[in-house]
Amino acid sequence: MKTEGDGDCPFQFNFDADTFKVGDTVSYRVPESFDEMPFVGVLLEVGDDYVVISPDDPTDPDRRMRGTRESRPVVSTQEAVG
Numbered sequence: 001m002k003t004e005g006d007g008d009c010p011f012q013f014n015f016d017a018d019t020f021k022v023g024d025t026v027s028y029r030v031p032e033s034f035d036e037m038p039f040v041g042v043l044l045e046v047g048d049d050y051v052v053i054s055p056d057d058p059t060d061p062d063r064r065m066r067g068t069r070e071s072r073p074v075v076s077t078q079e080a081v082g
Contacts, residue, residue, distance in 0.1 A: 011040055015071045020046045028053055028067055032077040039080075041065070055080075 014024040020043055027038045044064060045052035051073050053065045065080060067073035 013040075017070050017073075020051060020069065022046060026051070026053065026073060028065075028073040028075050030075050030077055030080040033080070038072070039075075 011025050011027075013027050014020060015027070020026070022043055022045065024043045026041055026043060028041050029036055029038060039055065041053035041055050043051055044054050047069065049069050051067050051069050053067050053073065053075065055063055055065065057063055065075045067075040067079070
């Protein structure tokens with residue numbers, strides 16, 4: 001019998017910042033407000049030292065957040081909840 005927490009993760013994340021490309025699913029964080037809690041987003045843009053992430057929120061489909069380009073991008077609280 002499966003219990004909560006068993007099984008495979010329903011997402012396939014790219015944790016390699018060197019290979020980030022538009023459309024990748026990433027785990028991003030908002031440490032100012034949520035410490036290391038993971039959030040899921042999709043990369044919309046990849047720059048040399050930044051990424052633009054969509055939180056894929058159906059209530060705000062045009063939302064874009066700028067984050068750092070690292071294995072788990074950091075997004076500011078202002079970007080995340082602004």
